[in-house]
Amino acid sequence: MGAEVVVEGLTKSFGKQAIWRDVTLTLPPGEVSAMLGPSGTGKSVFLKSMIGLLKPERGRCVINGVDIVTCSEHKLYEIRKLFGVLFQDGALFGSMNLYDNVAFPLREHTKKSETEIRRIVFEKLEMTGLAGAEKKLPGEISGGMRKRAGLARALVLDPQIILVDEPDSGLDPVRTAYISQLLIDLNTQIDATILIVSHNINLARTVPDNLGMLFRKELVMFGPREVLLTSDEPVVEQFLNGRKRGPIGMSEEKDTATMAREEAEAAAGHHDGSPQEDVRGVVPQMQPSPGLPERAGERRRKDRVMRILHTLPPAAQEGIIESLSPEDQRRYNVHPHLVAHHARPNEFGEAVPNQHHGQLPTEQIARIPGAQPPRPGPYGPPREQGPGGR
Amino acid sequence: MLRQTGNLFALGLDIVRGLFQRPFQFREFIQQSWFIASVTILPTALVAIPFGAVISLQFGSLARQLGAQSYTGAGSVLATVQQASPLVTALLVAGAGGSAVCADIGARTIREEIDAMEVLGVSAVQRLIVPRTLAMMLVALLLNGMVSVIGVLGGYFFNVVLQGGTPGAYLASFSALAQLPDLWVGELKALIFGFIAAVVAAYRGLHPAGGPKGVGDAVNQSVVITFLLLFVVNFVITLIYLQVVPGKLD
Numbered sequence: 331m332g333a334e335v336v337v338e339g340l341t342k343s344f345g346k347q348a349i350w351r352d353v354t355l356t357l358p359p360g361e362v363s364a365m366l367g368p369s370g371t372g373k374s375v376f377l378k379s380m381i382g383l384l385k386p387e388r389g390r391c392v393i394n395g396v397d398i399v400t401c402s403e404h405k406l407y408e409i410r411k412l413f414g415v416l417f418q419d420g421a422l423f424g425s426m427n428l429y430d431n432v433a434f435p436l437r438e439h440t441k442k443s444e445t446e447i448r449r450i451v452f453e454k455l456e457m458t459g460l461a462g463a464e465k466k467l468p469g470e471i472s473g474g475m476r477k478r479a480g481l482a483r484a485l486v487l488d489p490q491i492i493l494v495d496e497p498d499s500g501l502d503p504v505r506t507a508y509i510s511q512l513l514i515d516l517n518t519q520i521d522a523t524i525l526i527v528s529h530n531i532n533l534a535r536t537v538p539d540n541l542g543m544l545f546r547k548e549l550v551m552f553g554p555r556e557v558l559l560t561s562d563e564p565v566v567e568q569f570l571n572g573r574k575r576g577p578i579g580m581s582e583e584k585d586t587a588t589m590a591r592e593e594a595e596a597a598a599g600h601h602d603g604s605p606q607e608d609v610r611g612v613v614p615q616m617q618p619s620p621g622l623p624e625r626a627g628e629r630r631r632k633d634r635v636m637r638i639l640h641t642l643p644p645a646a647q648e649g650i651i652e653s654l655s656p657e658d659q660r661r662y663n664v665h666p667h668l669v670a671h672h673a674r675p676n677e678f679g680e681a682v683p684n685q686h687h688g689q690l691p692t693e694q695i696a697r698i699p700g701a702q703p704p705r706p707g708p709y710g711p712p713r714e715q716g717p718g719g720r
Numbered sequence: 721m722l723r724q725t726g727n728l729f730a731l732g733l734d735i736v737r738g739l740f741q742r743p744f745q746f747r748e749f750i751q752q753s754w755f756i757a758s759v760t761i762l763p764t765a766l767v768a769i770p771f772g773a774v775i776s777l778q779f780g781s782l783a784r785q786l787g788a789q790s791y792t793g794a795g796s797v798l799a800t801v802q803q804a805s806p807l808v809t810a811l812l813v814a815g816a817g818g819s820a821v822c823a824d825i826g827a828r829t830i831r832e833e834i835d836a837m838e839v840l841g842v843s844a845v846q847r848l849i850v851p852r853t854l855a856m857m858l859v860a861l862l863l864n865g866m867v868s869v870i871g872v873l874g875g876y877f878f879n880v881v882l883q884g885g886t887p888g889a890y891l892a893s894f895s896a897l898a899q900l901p902d903l904w905v906g907e908l909k910a911l912i913f914g915f916i917a918a919v920v921a922a923y924r925g926l927h928p929a930g931g932p933k934g935v936g937d938a939v940n941q942s943v944v945i946t947f948l949l950l951f952v953v954n955f956v957i958t959l960i961y962l963q964v965v966p967g968k969l970d
Binding site for chain 1: 839
């Protein structure tokens, strides 16, 4: 399972200009998280601070018990081996061909033989759809291919944490969807913690388990995707719908006078070309490709979210419950349109008595079955043992 | 300004520390040595010939006026070996070698290659900068030797052919003033110049200010800064040397 990343009170500024302050969040292990935000809010800076390329002034960022803000350089290089990072442009080494680029981390950090390196490199190139292009130099291929090659290189050391800086920049919507699918499949296969930094709404709505947003030098929110997708926060609403009307202006923030004028213009019937419909709301999440097993991160997240369900805003609670399959609703003993539902014993109820500890009244706590019910995966029956198998 | 100086020294220390860290990047070292040698050898040779000639002409005419023709060879050898060749080396190592290294590192920095390398858990200083620094030092050392030889040959040619000096006198006075420590200190200077040029080039390359234009500015600045530093360092080393090592005639 991927590593957990705990960020506490992180503050970064360049000279006198604060980039963001007091960012506190936890990337749950093995889940896919995404950080949204208008351009120039320091999303990439946040990502670089998480791997120690930039030093934040205050705060902690703890991975496997090591605080990368204050740890020694030697420790930092060690902990970075847990990371796979995909930069915006792939950041391939221009003087090496794709094969050498992908083989680079293996040659530097492992004592693997050249044949084994070859096997791993071809496997990763295959995975990212680059088989046959291994002899090409980074300058000779398209931006999308560079991105995928960067991803292949980030994956060769089997990272526990994958950071992705704008997977969609410079890509068409179709290729973005393929990259997104690749990330979800990857999370399914190696169960790594993934953080995507992006401002692509479609990706944000369908890919991650958790969503956060940076604006006005602060973390507006971070939590399960349903919380942000159903949020009434004006910034979030404006951003998700891609409207001009709202607190986000051309240069980061709008003053109140501009905002009031826009409101008045809109009230007077001026149509500024912004999309009319509201895309907020919980949409079905992207699933791993058919043939892959169930995503372990998704299962863990469901349990985790149901445990904190009572702390979430009502709209998010409703969204979460509605997005559950009927059998999950039975399993967690929740029903749509009935958030503070009175708990009734159900078929799994007796198995989890100690889940009910706490100060809250029983009826506000969602139930977590201790024993996993036998659930056939959504993609075919579990693999069968062949005849004469061990 | 103070911060920049501090960072420059910090990088210098990092490089020195990186020299002793294993694994040493031997391949990179060889490739870079070859690369730096290939961009510096020809210009150095072309600069060294007129440099030796100028010294020889100037000193030759001066010596003739003072009636010390027999010391022509001695003077030009001394000037070439002790001063001219380290300075020519410095100019070429900074101007040709340093600018090439700075441009290379700068381009890698803005393409985020350096960041990518750091993130892959590989120290860019150890992997890229240390081999380049050693290569610069090695090439500077060898260039210094080459400039000494070419400069003396050039001086000989101009003195004997153009000024009508006698070959025998020129050769005989070779070791009248010059001594072996002059050569050693010349080589030591070249080593130090190579190191300084590499550190400055790497520092400016790793921190270009803002985008592709910044790389151009960084290369420009690295050459200027290196020149300034090298001439100051040359002055200091010469001063110490003249104090410590007695002249041959003393």
